[in-house]
Amino acid sequence: MRIVGISGSLRAESNNSKLIEIAKICSPAGVEFLIADQLGKLPHFNPDLDIEDFEVVFQWVDLIRGSDGLVISSPEYARGYPGTLKNAFDWLVQTDAHVAKPFMMLSASARSTIAKDSLIVVLETMSGIYKKHLDVTIPILGTSLSLKQLLETDEIIDKIGDSITDFSKEIKRDEGENI
Numbered sequence: 001m002r003i004v005g006i007s008g009s010l011r012a013e014s015n016n017s018k019l020i021e022i023a024k025i026c027s028p029a030g031v032e033f034l035i036a037d038q039l040g041k042l043p044h045f046n047p048d049l050d051i052e053d054f055e056v057v058f059q060w061v062d063l064i065r066g067s068d069g070l071v072i073s074s075p076e077y078a079r080g081y082p083g084t085l086k087n088a089f090d091w092l093v094q095t096d097a098h099v100a101k102p103f104m105m106l107s108a109s110a111r112s113t114i115a116k117d118s119l120i121v122v123l124e125t126m127s128g129i130y131k132k133h134l135d136v137t138i139p140i141l142g143t144s145l146s147l148k149q150l151l152e153t154d155e156i157i158d159k160i161g162d163s164i165t166d167f168s169k170e171i172k173r174d175e176g177e178n179i
């Protein structure tokens with residue numbers, strides 16, 4: 001099973017990216033957890049352009065198409081989610097890559113709910129399947145804890161680890177039902 005982690009932040013010390021790293025580290029056996037690294041390199045979406053024209057776009061679409069589920073963590077900027085993330089998902093709209101894709105959200109801030117809710121509307125519009133009950137919020141906004149320090153906090157490991165494990169079980173169950 002392959003799960004793809006997506007951070008909406010391009011910041012070097014991004015808390016959302018750290019949560020995605022933790023999700024990768026906490027993934028159970030049998031799960032290949034890949035972190036998308038194309039977002040900051042994608043050209044602006046334009047329906048006149050072809051996915052095959054850009055290697056990085058092709059890689060992004062292929063990564064999502066080949067995944068069994070997505071874990072997303074994003075900051076909120078001026079009550080929206082970053083344009084980087086919208087641009088990346090816009091490239092998927094005219095493809096089948098995101099159709100029926102299960103997704104769950106991590107959050108580094110308890111207050112950034114407007115961006116999160118709006119992103120969920122977009123992903124459900126794109127036929128994604130939102131696993132709301134698996135969401136995890138780790139309120140580390142304003143802290144500068146390193147990944148190493150976060151990994152030393154049992155509660156964080158347990159919460160994210162349990163959620164990713166349940167996510168993988170649900171994906172397996174749902175895929176079994178759809179055979």
Ligand SMILES: Cc1cc2nc3c(=O)[nH]c(=O)nc-3n(C[C@H](O)[C@H](O)[C@H](O)COP(=O)(O)O)c2cc1C
Pocket residue numbers: 009010011013014015016017074075076077078079080108109111112113141142
């Ligand atoms: C330009 C800018 C605008 C922001 N606007 C909001 C906002 O509207 N609501 C909010 O809750 N946080 C807002 N924040 C705070 C970020 O969401 C917060 O710093 C976030 O944790 C950054 O994520 P990162 O550490 O993954 O980069 C803003 C931050 C920046 C830099």
